[in-house]
Amino acid sequence: MISEETLVLELKTKESQAKAFEVLVNTYKERLYWHIRRIVMNHDDADDVLQNTFIKVYRNINSFKGDSKLYSWLYRIATNESLTFLKQKSKKSGISSEELQQSLIDNLESDVYFEGSEIQLKLQKAIATLPEKQKLVFNMKYFQEMKYDEISEVLKTSVGGLKASYHLAVKKIEAFLKEG
Template sequence: MIAEEALIDQLKSPETREKAFAVLVNTHKERLYWHIRRIVLNHDDADDVLQNTFIKVYRNIEGFKGDSKLYSWMYRIATNESLTFIKQRSKKSGISDEELKNRMVENLEADVYFEGSEIQIKLQKALATLPDKQKLVFNMKYYQEMKYEEISEVLETSVGALKTSYHLAVKKIETYLKAD
């Protein structure tokens, strides 16, 4: 595994950019895919958003200042691309974000790439009722087992605010599941 500083230097150098970018993609594509997939829910949409994410990373690597870890920066791009995708999809279809999220969950049951059980579908329906930030924090903490400090870097939010968001998300999910 190449050190992050060396990889960043290679990404910024025209002579080594292509090879370094291939390493970057191979190293992070799976984790980023699952992060995106938990937001957009559909496999094909997640692939599209992942591709857009890597295009943005490639085009903007020169501007990466190193204020955060490279992965946190990429995660932030993936998160923003995912949320933008949902907003654009809801505008195109002329329905609210909430209605779109409900349809996305309903489509999960027909998605051949979704291997979840009935309880996973219920959990996704509960997550669809959460505000975007609570959903993001829950996904990062619960599914990806990220530490609050890492989530703080990605979402540029204080650890205290993240703990509150996670706690609220868990309570709302519990309430939703008990009511069902």
């Protein structure tokens, strides 16, 4: 595994760009896919958003200044692409983002790519009821086991604010699970 600095340098160099991009995709595609999938809830949509994320990364790698980790930058792009995708999807469908979330959850039950048990489905339903920021923080902390400082880099929010969001998300999820 090459260092992040070397990878960024190779991505910014014409001669090594194609090979370096292949390394980047192979290194991050699975983690980014699951991050995106937890936001958009649908396999095909997650594939589309992942592809858009990598296109955006490829086009904008020269503007990456290294102020944050490459990993954080990729997650920020994937998060923004996912949220933009959902906004466009709700606008195209002529429904609110809340209605879209409910529709995505309903579709999860019939999604051939969703292999979760009843409790996992219930957890996904609970997560879908959270406000956007709490949902993002919960998914990154709980499923991806990211540290608060990493999430802070991705979402550009203070660690204290993230801890509060995570705590609130956990309380709401617990309450939702107790109801059902």
